[in-house]
Amino acid sequence: xEYVLQTKDLTKRYRKYKALDGITMNxxxxxVYGLVGRNGAGKTTLxxxxxxxxxxxxxxxxxxxxxxxxxxxxxxxxRMGAVIEKPAIYLNMTAKQNMKVxxxxxxxxxxxxxxxxxxxxxxxxxxxxxxxxxSLGMKQRLGIAVALAGSPDFLLLDEPIxxxxxxxxxxxxxxxxxxxxxxxxxxxxxxxxxxELSLLATHYGFVDKGRLIKEISAEELEKQVRKSMKVKVSDxxxxxxxxxxxxxxxxxxxxxxxxxxxxxxxxxxxxxxxDEGCELLTVTEADExxxxxxxxxxxxxxxxETH
Amino acid sequence: MLRLIKINLRLRIFSPxxxxxxxxxxxxxxxxxxxxxxxxxxxxxPTPLFAALxxxxxxxxxxxxxxxxxxxxxxxLICGVNKxxxxxxxxxxxxxxxxxxxxxxEVPYFLMGYGSFFGKLFTAELLVRGGVLLGTAxxxxxxxxxxxxxxxxxxxxxxxxxxxxxxxxxxxxVSLSRSLRYSEYEIIPVQELRFNPDLGEDDLVxxxxxxxxxxxxxxxxxxxxxxxxxxxxxxxxxMSALDIIRADEFEIDVRSLEKIEAExxxxxxxxGRFKKDADYIRDSLVNSVYYPLWSxxxxxxxxxxxxxxxxxxxxx
Numbered sequence: 001x002e003y004v005l006q007t008k009d010l011t012k013r014y015r016k017y018k019a020l021d022g023i024t025m026n027x028x029x030x031x032v033y034g035l036v037g038r039n040g041a042g043k044t045t046l047x048x049x050x051x052x053x054x055x056x057x058x059x060x061x062x063x064x065x066x067x068x069x070x071x072x073x074x075x076x077x078x079r080m081g082a083v084i085e086k087p088a089i090y091l092n093m094t095a096k097q098n099m100k101v102x103x104x105x106x107x108x109x110x111x112x113x114x115x116x117x118x119x120x121x122x123x124x125x126x127x128x129x130x131x132x133x134x135s136l137g138m139k140q141r142l143g144i145a146v147a148l149a150g151s152p153d154f155l156l157l158d159e160p161i162x163x164x165x166x167x168x169x170x171x172x173x174x175x176x177x178x179x180x181x182x183x184x185x186x187x188x189x190x191x192x193x194x195x196e197l198s199l200l201a202t203h204y205g206f207v208d209k210g211r212l213i214k215e216i217s218a219e220e221l222e223k224q225v226r227k228s229m230k231v232k233v234s235d236x237x238x239x240x241x242x243x244x245x246x247x248x249x250x251x252x253x254x255x256x257x258x259x260x261x262x263x264x265x266x267x268x269x270x271x272x273x274x275d276e277g278c279e280l281l282t283v284t285e286a287d288e289x290x291x292x293x294x295x296x297x298x299x300x301x302x303x304x305e306t307h
Numbered sequence: 308m309l310r311l312i313k314i315n316l317r318l319r320i321f322s323p324x325x326x327x328x329x330x331x332x333x334x335x336x337x338x339x340x341x342x343x344x345x346x347x348x349x350x351x352x353p354t355p356l357f358a359a360l361x362x363x364x365x366x367x368x369x370x371x372x373x374x375x376x377x378x379x380x381x382x383x384l385i386c387g388v389n390k391x392x393x394x395x396x397x398x399x400x401x402x403x404x405x406x407x408x409x410x411x412x413e414v415p416y417f418l419m420g421y422g423s424f425f426g427k428l429f430t431a432e433l434l435v436r437g438g439v440l441l442g443t444a445x446x447x448x449x450x451x452x453x454x455x456x457x458x459x460x461x462x463x464x465x466x467x468x469x470x471x472x473x474x475x476x477x478x479x480x481v482s483l484s485r486s487l488r489y490s491e492y493e494i495i496p497v498q499e500l501r502f503n504p505d506l507g508e509d510d511l512v513x514x515x516x517x518x519x520x521x522x523x524x525x526x527x528x529x530x531x532x533x534x535x536x537x538x539x540x541x542x543x544x545x546m547s548a549l550d551i552i553r554a555d556e557f558e559i560d561v562r563s564l565e566k567i568e569a570e571x572x573x574x575x576x577x578x579g580r581f582k583k584d585a586d587y588i589r590d591s592l593v594n595s596v597y598y599p600l601w602s603x604x605x606x607x608x609x610x611x612x613x614x615x616x617x618x619x620x621x622x623x
Contacts, residue, residue, distance in 0.1 A: 051385045054621040074387035082385050085623075088378040092322070101379075104314050106386060146382060 002029040004064060004154045004186045005050060011058035012045050012210075019045040021210035022059060027188055027203070032180050034201030035190035036294060042210040043190035044085060047158045050188075051082050063154070078106070082156035087143020091132040095123045095142050098131060102149040113151075121145040121175060137168030144175065155179065157189045161196055169196060176200055194290045208298040225293050229260045230284040231269070238278035246272065256281075308392050311383070315400035319370045325404075328362035329411055336412040340419025347423060351437065351552035353545065355412035360445050363405035364452040364469050370404075371397050371453065372462030380622060390618040398453045398610060405449040409442055428554040430563040436596055440548035443599035447541040447606045448473070454613040480542035483533050484591070489523040490574075490584040524584070538601035547595035567592050 005027040012020040020042050027033045035043045048054045050061060052073070061068050063076040089098045099114040118124045121141040126134070131142060140160055147155060157176070161169045177200060179185045191197045197204075204221055206214040216224075230253070233239045239258050243250045246268075249261040260269075270280050319325055335358035342348070374380040374397070383393055417425060417438075425434055452469045459465045497517045525533060537543045554562050571593065574585035 048621070048623070051381070052387075053381060053384055053623070055619075074389070077385060077387040080385065082381070084381060086378060088381045090318070090373070090377050090379060092373075101314060101318065102382060104310065104317075105383060105388075107310055150386070 001026075003027060004029050005061065005188065006065075007046075007050070007059065007061040009059035010046070010049065010056055010061055012042075012049055012054065013057040018210050020049065020056070023207070023210070023212045024059075025205050025212050025215055027186060029186055030180075030184055031202045032176065032187045032189060032200050033203045033205060034197040035188065035205050035207060036192070036194060036197060037190070037207035038192055038298070041207045043207055044158050045210075046207070047082065047084050047156050047188070047190065051080075051084060051156060052077060053084070078150065079152050080154040080156065081144075081147030081149070081152040082158075083140070083143040083147050083160060084156065084158045087139045087146070089131050089139060089142050089146060092130060094128055094130060095126045095134075095145070098142060098146055099149060102146045106150040108150060113149075117145045117148055120148070120178070122171065135168070137164050137171060140164065140168070140172060141175065144172075148179070151183075152185070154186045155188070157187060159191055160189065161191065161193060173199060194294060198290045206294060206297050213297055221290070221293070223261075225290060226261060227263070227285075229264065230257060230282075231260060232257050232281040232283075233273065234279040234281065235277070238273060238276035242269070242272040242276055242278070308396055311388060311392065311396035312399050312403075315370065315396055316403060318373075319366055319400060319404055322369070324366060324369055328366055328408060332359050332362050332408045332412040333415065336415040337419070340416040343416070343420030343424045344422070348420075349424075349428070349554040349556055351425075351549055352416075353549055355416040356409075356441050356445060356545065359405070359408040359412035360448055362408045363401070363445065363449045364473075365466070366404045366408070367397075367401040367449060367452045368456055368462055368465045368469060370401065371456035372460075372465055375460040376462060378623075384622060390622075391614045394453075394457060394610075394614045394617050397457075398450060401449050401453050402446050405446055406442075409445050413438070413441070425552070428562055429552060430561055432564055433551055433562060433567075436564075437548040437552040440544040440551070440595060440598065443603065444541040444544035444548070447544075447599070447602050448476075450606045450610060451476075451541075454609050457613050457617050476540050476542045480537060480540045480546055483537040483540070484543065484546060486523075486525050487530070487533060487537065487587045488583050489521055489525070490582065491521060491524045492518045493521045494518055535601075538598055539605040541599075541602040541606070543591075544595065544598045544602060547591050547598060550592055551595070564593065 003026045005025075007023050007025050010020050010023040011018065023042070023046060035046065037043050045054070049056050050063070052068070056068070063073065064079065066072050066076045090101065093101070095118055096114060099117065100111055103111055103114065115124060118126075121144055123138060123142055123145065126138070131139060134142065144155075144157070144160070147157075160172050160176070164172065173196060176187055176189065180187055180200075187200075189197070189200065198218075202218050204214075204216050204218065205212055206216075231239065233256065236252055236255060236258060240250075240252070243258070243260060246264070248264060250258055252258045266283055273280050332355070336355045339352055339355050342352070374383075380393065384390065429437075451472060452465075455468045455472060456465045459468055494516050551567070560566070568589070571585055571589040574583055574588055
């Protein structure tokens with residue numbers, strides 16, 4: 001698999017405080033990588049370090065296979081765009097002027113494409129209105145448009161929906177999906193609003209206290225959090241035989257318990273088990289969500305906003 | 308780098324602050340020039356320079372402060388601009404703006420005052436020396452302001468620190484210059500009380516003068532330290548320029564470098580000797596042309612420190 005970003009034991013210390021504590025992560029090309037973690041977990045610090053705004057205290061990272069200490073990293077960085085914390089735009093300028101500055105900065109020969117980008121983010125009609133007078137959502141979208149100047153193929157978005165109204169959240173979500181699907185841009189997006197992230201991400205990295213505690217694809221995660229039934233029986237071998245006969249997907253989680261995926265009639269299962277001489281002791285329905293999965297991973301209560 | 312400088316200049320030139328600054332510098336230059344032309348004077352006023360300096364510093368503070376306030380510095384660093392290049396591009400843009408403001412304030416002042424003041428009282432050599440001292444001092448002060456902006460990263464705080472730094476540099480230059488001005492010796496008249504036989508009473512009669520050591524004279528090694536501090540201070544270049552472009556009301560001839568040198572020599576040997584320290588006066592009027600090398604060196608060192616600090620510090 002080709003990776004756009006890879007970090008190895010990445011560490012960032014602020015005096016004695018470790019904001020990043022040996023993070024090793026891999027962002028596959030073309031993915032929407034959701035960085036999940038509570039406030040202060042280290043998501044923003046990770047993005048700042050990757051963007052070159054801050055120097056790592058230890059470990060390393062590479063962008064498009066180029067190590068951060070390599071001189072060629074500047075060329076790799078030109079292939080990425082980022083909106084970290086708040087959009088980096090000149091508030092005393094119009095949307096178009098902001099785009100022109102970014103185009104000049106990147107040394108693009110002409111302003112062709114500015115209108116298309118503004119159209120893409122829904123700011124084509126803002127005219128002479130200064131960015132200072134934009135709504136938070138508009139500023140966020142302009143920030144993304146600025147980050148998209150020069151057609152980057154890797155986009156880093158730090159909490160892009162923070163503080164947005166429901167309409168703004170939908171707009172940003174659709175924009176990110178559009179960029180990922182239509183332009184095949186790899187997106188690294190951080191958020192603590194998991195319900196939103198689950199609508200976008202193809203891969204997840206769970207961060208807590210500066211450490212990456214789990215890296216998982218959306219597909220695998222879906223398997224782990226999908227609807228299941230936990231059954232406790234007197235004989236797990238008999239349970240296996242019954243479930244195989246019924247053609248159900250399952251896994252044994254202990255010598256007396258099994259997890260059955262999908263929906264099943266409890267009566268049918270009880271009868272089948274009785275035929276095998278096995279007693280059904282307890283049945284618990286488990287409908288694990290991304291939130292509960294995350295809470296299970298990091299422990300604690302109300303660690304993320306679930307909306 | 309060149310691209311970044313162009314962007315920085317474009318951002319500043321298209322800001323309303325630039326037009327305001329240009330207007331202020333030009334107005335002060337013209338008003339000061341008119342005063343010279345119609346009222347007449349025997350010394351150069353620092354007002355146009357101060358106007359240019361204030362506008363240049365404000366332009367730098369807002370130009371650099373905006374990058375930090377709006378977070379747009381991130382856009383530059385993310386797309387591969389390295390921190391030293393960013394610092395140097397901002398410094399260059401600020402210096403170019405400084406030159407623009409300096410020319411806008413000083414050129415009308417000089418041109419308007421040329422016929423009645425500058426051209427009649429001073430040789431071209433002195434005028435060029437004065438101009439170089441003023442121009443370089445202003446650029447160095449702007450570079451110090453840029454350093455402050457990068458350290459403080461906040462417009463309001465930068466303005467306060469810049470004002471404090473300007474006051475500090477000015478006060479230290481004035482106080483060092485005053486201390487170093489004293490000659491090592493002074494001549495005091497010796498008065499003796501003598502009996503006047505005609506009047507039949509005592510009378511004060513001056514009979515001679517005596518050379519005595521002056522207490523205020525700063526001795527080595529403190530003198531060298533103070534001298535060095537004075538030369539490193541860009542304000543001392545401004546003070547020197549103001550001293551050079553200053554005429555005496557009794558002067559008939561055009562003031563030249565040779566004349567200044569002769570005056571310095573008088574302080575050493577002739578009438579009025581020991582009035583001021585001859586070496587110091589000669590330094591501040593004749594050798595001051597080298598002052599910018601000292602203060603420029605200090606500013607380069609400060610810039611290197613600024614670049615290293617900016618490179619080392621995290622950007623949010």
